[in-house]
Amino acid sequence: MKTSAKENNESLKEFFNKIGIKLVELTDWSCCGSSSAHCVDTDLALDLASRNLAIAPPDKPLLVSCPSCTLRLKQAHLHISEDENLQKRFKDKWGKSFNPDLKVIHYFELLEEMDFSKLAKEIKKPLTGLKFVPYYGCMLARPPEMRHAKNYHNLLENMLAALGATPLDWGSGSRCCGTFLSVAKPEAITPIINEIIQNGINTGADCLITACSMCQLNLEIRCDLKHQIPTLHFSEVLSLAMGTNKYKRWFPRHLVDPTPLLTRLGLIP
Amino acid sequence: MKACDPNFAREIMEKSKTSLTRCFSCMTCSSGCQFQHIMDVKPHAIIRMVQTGFREEALSASGPWLCVGCNTCSTNCPNAIDIPAVMDAIRQTAIVEKRKIPEPNVLNFHNAVLNSIKRYGRTHKIEIMMRYKLIQRDLFSDMDIGLRMLAKRKLDLRASKVKELPEIKKLFNKAG
Numbered sequence: 001m002k003t004s005a006k007e008n009n010e011s012l013k014e015f016f017n018k019i020g021i022k023l024v025e026l027t028d029w030s031c032c033g034s035s036s037a038h039c040v041d042t043d044l045a046l047d048l049a050s051r052n053l054a055i056a057p058p059d060k061p062l063l064v065s066c067p068s069c070t071l072r073l074k075q076a077h078l079h080i081s082e083d084e085n086l087q088k089r090f091k092d093k094w095g096k097s098f099n100p101d102l103k104v105i106h107y108f109e110l111l112e113e114m115d116f117s118k119l120a121k122e123i124k125k126p127l128t129g130l131k132f133v134p135y136y137g138c139m140l141a142r143p144p145e146m147r148h149a150k151n152y153h154n155l156l157e158n159m160l161a162a163l164g165a166t167p168l169d170w171g172s173g174s175r176c177c178g179t180f181l182s183v184a185k186p187e188a189i190t191p192i193i194n195e196i197i198q199n200g201i202n203t204g205a206d207c208l209i210t211a212c213s214m215c216q217l218n219l220e221i222r223c224d225l226k227h228q229i230p231t232l233h234f235s236e237v238l239s240l241a242m243g244t245n246k247y248k249r250w251f252p253r254h255l256v257d258p259t260p261l262l263t264r265l266g267l268i269p
Numbered sequence: 270m271k272a273c274d275p276n277f278a279r280e281i282m283e284k285s286k287t288s289l290t291r292c293f294s295c296m297t298c299s300s301g302c303q304f305q306h307i308m309d310v311k312p313h314a315i316i317r318m319v320q321t322g323f324r325e326e327a328l329s330a331s332g333p334w335l336c337v338g339c340n341t342c343s344t345n346c347p348n349a350i351d352i353p354a355v356m357d358a359i360r361q362t363a364i365v366e367k368r369k370i371p372e373p374n375v376l377n378f379h380n381a382v383l384n385s386i387k388r389y390g391r392t393h394k395i396e397i398m399m400r401y402k403l404i405q406r407d408l409f410s411d412m413d414i415g416l417r418m419l420a421k422r423k424l425d426l427r428a429s430k431v432k433e434l435p436e437i438k439k440l441f442n443k444a445g
């Protein structure tokens with residue numbers, strides 16, 4: 001997020017800042033191991049995730065914005081809390097006891113508790129006219145052991161509709177973006193991405209909106225359709241509604257430029 | 270066809286912590302998988318191979334290497350089988366047994382990522398791509414996208430680093 005998805009990172013902080021919530025970056029965080037660690041070494045994957053659990057302040061929720069990191073951290077927390085041997089491993093590695101009460105939450109969990117109609121009164125720029133399809137990718141899918149935990153279907157649609165945008169129904173919102181196959185097997189991923197974007201266009205959407213940086217990147221770099229539509233980060237759209245002017249730093253980072261669309265809708269000058 | 274291995278199911282169930290004798294081969298997993306069309310053995314068939322002890326076949330299949338662990342299948346599975354965990358177990362077993370990897374480019378990519386985490390504690394995208402391309406001996410494909418990303422400053426030339434790097438290195442050493 002610090003590099004490839006800087007615009008997502010910054011716009012998320014900007015949005016929370018505007019609504020009065022201060023986010024503090026976890027000091028010296030390390031990579032959760034991503035798909036690569038659990039693909040080749042389950043223990044390493046657990047240790048990489050657990051380091052972040054160990055350095056997190058015990059009394060504050062650990063708010064995560066990447067869906068995949070959220071899953072890795074939550075799953076590690078669940079596995080360690082269920083297994084005494086893993087708790088011992090944790091203590092040996094990090095010199096402190098495992099904290100079963102640490103809350104790992106995705107930022108959707110904060111948003112979900114908000115009163116959207118109240119927020120709608122506070123926004124500076126209603127998202128009127130913005131027709132979008134919500135793209136969740138795999139973020140709402142979970143391993144069976146976590147299937148009874150809360151989930152967040154429709155949050156993108158409900159929240160953005162409350163702020164004036166028009167969500168459209170489509171069938172591709174939960175199709176996986178291909179993650180690392182986009183690098184290792186690009187020829188297999190391009191047709192899938194093209195189909196997703198084309199479905200969005202056929203639905204009549206002006207753009208896709210996603211909450212995952214990796215999805216956003218894959219949707220942009222692997223699409224080779226002649227006519228494309230932009231894919232915006234959810235956090236960018238939220239910040240726009242709050243009347244941010246920092247978008248000038250974010251939109252030039254998109255490979256499919258969203259500014260003509262947003263200018264046409266009067267969302268940016 | 271080689272003889273079946275009667276212990277294979279137990280072995281994979283222990284490693285994946287998933288009870289796959291619950292699977293009744295309904296194929297729901299495969300029909301929802303975005304990548305099943307590029308897999309030689311599809312997810313439901315992988316599970317079946319494990320159940321029935323087709324060890325050689327399962328450990329040399331491309332399916333587990335093309336599985337990205339998106340959990341679509343395990344969310345859909347009527348029997349709550351953690352299919353990606355089974356894929357992890359098969360992949361890791363193939364690595365430990367130093368088998369021929371059916372999709373070497375996937376493993377090369379994972380190794381490039383893990384190398385970066387070992388060096389910096391975080392992922393350094395440019396280096397990952399360069400290392401991956403070097404191993405693949407394919408420096409030029411995707412050059413256009415790389416350059417466009419650089420121009421858009423989506424790739425940083427400098428790596429963002431963890432301060433307590435020895436902690437990270439130790440994790441890798443113990444893990445072998």
Ligand code: SF4
Binds near residue numbers: 298
């Ligand atoms: S969906 Fe579940 S029960 Fe059906 S074939 Fe796949 S693993 Fe077996």
Ligand code: SF4
Binds near residue numbers: 336
């Ligand atoms: S987790 Fe793997 S097998 Fe399951 S749907 Fe995703 S890619 Fe396919």
